[in-house]
Structures are given as structure tokens and as C-alpha cells.
Amino acid sequence: MHPNNNHHAPYDFKALIQAHPLLSKYVHVGKAGIDTINFADTNAVVHLNTALLKHHYGLNDWRIPPNYLCPPIPGRADYIHYLKDLLAQDGLPTHIKGLDIGTGANCIYPILANRIYQWHMIGSDINPAAISYAKANINATKGLNEAIEIRHQTTNAHIFEGILLENEYVHFTMCNPPFHASEEEALKGTLRKLRNLGDQAPYRTKKEIVLNFGGQANELWCNGGEALFIKRMIKQSVAFKSRVGWFTTLVSKKEHLPKLYKQLSKLKATHQTIPMAQGHKQSRILAWKF
Template sequence: MHPNNIHHTSYDFLALANSHSILESFLHTNTFGNLTIDFSNPKAVLELNKAILKYHYGLNDWNIPEGYLCPAIPGRADYIHHLNDILEKEKSDKKVRGLDIGMGANCIYPILGVQIYDWYMVGSDISINAVTAAKNNMDSNQQLSKNIDIRHQTNNAHIFEGIINDDDYFDFTMCNPPFHTSKEEASKGTLRKLKNLGDSQNLKLNFGGQANELWCNGGEALFLKRMIKQSVAFANQVGFFTSLVSKKEHLPKLEKQLTKLKAQHTIIPMTQGNKKSRFILWKF
């Protein structure tokens, strides 16, 4: 993980439960004698996230509708810390303004950007339910409501148009794109995760996620190619564009497209435990 990420060590479940008492009912001792939760139980994971956001990030409350994506916060924080490394090289005294494309109901990247680095964030989403849920979380936390603007994308043909206003300037954009091509593919991915968690007795879709959060026509590759193409029109309103790329085999085609458009680009690698991930960055 990034050296500034506070989640380098195992979860302190006692401290987390002290900040969010409901979590205590989900704690149990594993075969190694350590406190933990059942990570295949969506309710347990939801309450863990609530506890993390209260204990580490100072939120009063946070919630998402049933069936929506419940993010793994340590990995999400890594993206934020790596973005800050890039921003620090710019050496600007102005308050950082960032845009999260497809924030989801959890709105986790804007929340972390505000609470860790005091950025001003805009979060956008195509789902009105996600927008409503995110606004409810803003209303529950004064610090967030002052520093996060939630915008609804009403046209699924557009990524930036209708979200970036004429008078907007963003130091960066970020995105965690839908990486599956269909609901069936997403379901198979979920079952693999559950098997890895040892939950062979209870294979069900339990980590949440709606269509626009987990899958779209063409999957991650087509979505990112569309994002890159549409970013050209906003080159003067964004310092740099970024997006996670879950499948490294997509990188050559994305880099080829960026080179064709004469965009400067680089790949930022990230590591969380045994997981290798990355995001692509480009500017004009």
C-alpha cells in the first residue's frame, strides 16, 4: 500500500466496534485466535465500513441502499494517496478540485478526498438512486456537505458533458469503471470471490452492485476508450484525467488510443497485499 495509507495493518476490530457498537455483534474469533468478521456476509461488511468511516475518517454516519456496491476502503484510499503524490508535484496553493465519474451510492472517493486531504470534490452518477443516497450521506455530515457537490448525469451517452460546466476547472478526474460486460459475467466474478473467502456453502451475490456499477456494454475496455475520446473536448478544463484499469491486458489498446490523440500518459501501479492494481493518467 501507499506509505501514507493508514490501513497498512490488520483492522483493530475492538477500536472499530467502540466507535460503532453494531459491529460488535458481527465479531467472532477465528481459528488463529484473532477477532474478525465474516467477509462473505454483506451486512457485516457494511457495518465494518460504517465503523471505518467513523473511526478513521470522522463521519457521523454513512449508509448505502441494499444491493449497492460496498467498497473496500483501504484500496480506495490508495488511489487517493497516489493522486495526491501527483498533485503535490504541481505545487499549487489553490484548493484542489476533483471530479469522480460514477461515484456510486457509496460516494467513497469524494468522501476520502475531502476527509484525508481537504479537497473539494464533485461526484457524478447516471443512477438517480445513487445520487439520492450520496446526497443523504452529505446531509448527515456537515464537512462533506460543504465540500462535495453531487451531480446527476442524465444522458448515458455522455461521460463529461452535462457534468463539467462551462465555468468549471478540475485539477483531476478519477473513475472506477464498470469492468464486466454483462450481469452474468459479474455474477461469475462474485462467485469466485466467495469461493476465495471459503464460503462454498453459501454462494450468493452478496457484495452488492448495480448494473452501472459493475457492468456495461463492452465492459471496461469500451467504457475507457469512450472516456478517452470524450476527454479531448474538456482538455482545457481538466489538469489530468485518470481511471482505474482492472485488467492490465486492456492497457496496450488504451495507450495506443492516447498516443494517437497526442495525449501524454502514464501508468501508476498500486499494490494492496497480494493484489496488484493500477490507474492510467493522461493529459493534453
């Protein structure tokens, strides 16, 4: 975890419950004799996130619709801190503006970017329901709607076109791409996650699998999976090279990197990979510029 991330310490459930009393219903003493929640319980994870956002980042409220992606806050904050390090390589601008591609109903990256570093952000998404909730989340806390703008991507084939305005410049783009190639693969991944969290229920159908972190189809999978989505993003980034400082994306599977590097080199883009780790989870940020 990034050294500037304020989530290194174990969760202070007393303080979190004070910030968000509804969390108390889900807190219990675990096997280690310390307070915890059941991380396989969707509602418990949502209320933990709400408490973290209220306690650490001063939000008044934060909500997502049922079965939408509920992101782990510490890992999302890490991306923001590493982005600052990346921008500092060229000298930090006074006023920073970024674009979060696929911001989702949770709108977590724009919210954290503003609350941690006061950056101005654009959040884009193809899902009208996600757009509606993202706007509600930034309208719930004073000042957020002055720094964050939510834009609807109406064409699935486009990533930057239709979102970045003519002559508009952003210092970076960021993305947590859908990393599964199919719904079946996404369900298998979710089942593995639940097993790792100690949930041994004998699930038989996809309707019986409750996503502990939620997720709609466009949030979890796309044809070709993560690699094809990022390759499409790289290809489309060429047309916006004068309007973006750094293009970045998470890459969950390191085996995808060689082909992505090859494509970037072919397009004569400068690129680097930033490793990230939260506990046993290993990930990385791929960044490039022209």
C-alpha cells in the same frame, strides 16, 4: 499499499466497535486466533466500512441501500493518496477540486478525498437512487456538503458533458469503471470472490448469489466492459482538455493497457500508469493529460 495510507495495520476491532457498536454483532475470533468478520457476509462488510469511516475519518453516519456496491475502504484511500502524488508532479495547488465519475450511493471517493486532504469534490452518477443516497451521506456529517457536490448525469452516453459546467476547471477526474462486460460475467466474478473468501455454498442461480460487496448493474458491468468504457472516456476527454488537469481511471485488467496506450498516443496525450496493490490484489491507475 501507499505508505501514507493509514490502513496498513490489522483492523483494531475494539476501537472500531467503540466507534460503531453495531459492528460487534459480526466480529468473531477467527482461525488465526484474532478478531475478524465473515467477509462473505454483506451486512458484516457494510458495518465494518461504517466503523472505519466513523473511526478513521470522523463521519457521523454512512449508509447504502441493499445490494449497492460496498467498497473496501483501504483500497479506495490508496487511489486518493496516489492522486496527490500525481498532482504534486506539477506542484500542488492551494485549493484542489476533483470529479469522481460514477460516485455511486456510497460516495466514497469524494468523502475520503475531503477527509484526508480537504479537497473539494464533485460526484456524478446516472442512477437517481445512488444520487439520493450519496447526498444523504454527505449531509450526515457537518462540513461535507460544503465541500462535495453531487450531480446527476442524465445522459448515459456522456461522461463529462452535462456534469462539468461551462468554464469550470477541475484538477483531476477519477473513476472506478464497471469492469465486467455482461451480467453473466459479473456473477461469475462474484462467485469466484465468494469462493476465495471461503464460502463454498452450492449456488445454482443468480438469485442465490449474494454479492458480498454489493453492486448494481451500472456499477459492475457495461457493454464492452472496462476497456470500451475507458476508451469512450479517453475519446470524450479531448473536448475537456482545457478544463481538466489530469484525467485518471482505475484499470483492473493489465491486458487492456496496450490498446489504451495506443489510443492515447494517437490523440497526442501524455500518459502514465501508477501501479497499486492491496494484499494479493493488483490494480493500476491510468492517468493522462493534454
